[in-house]
Amino acid sequence: MSRGFAARGFGNVVANFLSMLSAWNDARVTRRELNRLSDRELADIGVCRGDIERIARGL
Helix, strand or coil, X not given: CHHHHHHHHHHHHHHHHHHXXXXXXXXXXXXXXXHHXXXXXXXXXXXXXXXXXXXXXXX
């Protein structure tokens, strides 16, 4: 029984790691794409360069 618990615990660690990795990559892609836009394009969507990091982090 304890071995099954340990396996589930390890599975949770792996799942959490993969979730964090996915969130990091999503933020990276969002940051990259927004930084590719001109200031005018950002203004058209109501964003300034100072907002990019906050938006990428989903805050």
